[in-house]
Amino acid sequence: MQAEFVTDNPEETQGLAKRLAAALPAGACVALVGELGAGKTCFVRGLVEGLGGDASLVSSPTFVISCEHPCAQATQLAHIDAYRLGSEEEILSIGWLELVADPATWLAVEWADRIAGQLPASRVMVTLEHAGQSQRRISIKWPQGIEPAPQWINDALESQVCAVCGEPLNQAAGPFCSDRCKMADLGRWFSGGYVLPRPLKDADWEEA
Ligand code: ADP
Ligand code: MG
Secondary structure: OEEEEEEOOHHHHHHHHHHHHHHOOOOOEEEEEOOOOOOHHHHHHHHHHHOOOOHHHOOOOOOOOEEEEEOOOOOEEEEEEOOOOOOHHHHHHHOHHHHHHOOOEEEEEEOHHHHHHHOOOOOEEEEEEEOOOOOEEEEEEOOOOOOOOOHHHHHHHHOOEOOOOOOEOOHHHOOOOOHHHHHHHHHHHHOOOOOOOOOOOHHHHOOO
């Protein structure tokens, strides 16, 4: 299951991550996927803050691959950047298996898709996408059957219903339950059902 959020600025992304940190089971792995500038490092700052560490020390460990941040109560967050790894197996050289096995170490992995085969099964998948200059669409996929998802994630899941009829979403049809509703919404667009951010001016119609 997957909950989706849209943040309007870096502070909101960090805040969302902080909230997630409070819900993570001990030693959890957060796998972050998203292109350059999507906000992965920003998200890790929130995780470190939520776990009682110093968020201002967080930057992408692109060249060192791993950086450990002390957090509250003798725990730590190992921040990993898999961007420069040549192969999945290279991650083993930083003591990856020991980090995964240690219940006092939370893991946050940027470019997690590059070491997909090495990630623990019980990971929380976080996907970040640009949704505008300073908007980011962030989806959080909570592992099933490991720990119950926190209520606010369940609430976000429930709020994801078809924009047309209110039925549960069908991922293949985007924010709609079916292709039929997708087409219905298209109709609303042409009939002026959507509000434009400003009224059209005569100049909009002049030949460019
Ligand atoms: P990544 O680690 O994915 O490459 P960073 O977290 O280092 O990305 O950088 C994200 C950049 O995008 C920062 O410069 C940040 O200020 C900017 N930004 C703008 N809007 C947002 C947002 N809603 N959430 C996160 N970052 C944002
Ligand atoms: Mg980064």
